[in-house]
Amino acid sequence: EAQVTQNPRYLITVTGKKLTVTCSQNMNHEYMSWYRQDPGLGLRQIYYSMNVEVTDKGDVPEGYKVSRKEKRNFPLILESPSPNQTSLYFCASLPTSGGADTQYFGPGTRLTVL
């Protein structure tokens, strides 16, 4: 089954404790992206990757890092989480890098930073 998976689905942590949210897709998609969803703000792009070893900042990249060592995986790293990073995070992938068609979203990771 074609899908985007994220782990963990729920995470409660404390300020400053490094964490990683994993994202994996089994569709051989070149393009992957991370979004955060906050009430009243919709989805905002954090980082995206056009292909392996190619990453770029989205609209709200501060406080986040990403890496793309393999095509299928695109982890989101919070080196020193802060309470304002409490949010619902979505990973997404796209079949090609040639157009913003049909992004496939993962199920989401709800992060709480105390």
Place this chain on the structure above:
Amino acid sequence: GENVEQHPSTLSVQEGDSAVIKCTYSDSASNYFPWYKQELGKGPQLIIDIRSNVGEKKDQRIAVTLNKTAKHFSLHITETQPEDSAVYFCAASPHTDKLIFGTGTRLQVFP
């Protein structure tokens, strides 16, 4: 900067009635406009999309209209059913691989 406004933020309708959600975008270069449905505990799923060379597209009970001159696009759901209850997001693509999302509309369909 690039912006997509979405209204209303909440919408309640009786089962069988129609629902309309409207979006306005700022970047005239946008040429792709998808709509996503997000059910509780799930990620957004594409339900319909439209490109700038088309004014209207329909898929069963769902239709999308686009007015490029006014930079408006709308989602129309007819004969609503309780399972249509969800949060709906519009988005606009100002350039390749970029999507700007609206702020979402929570639709509730009452039996």
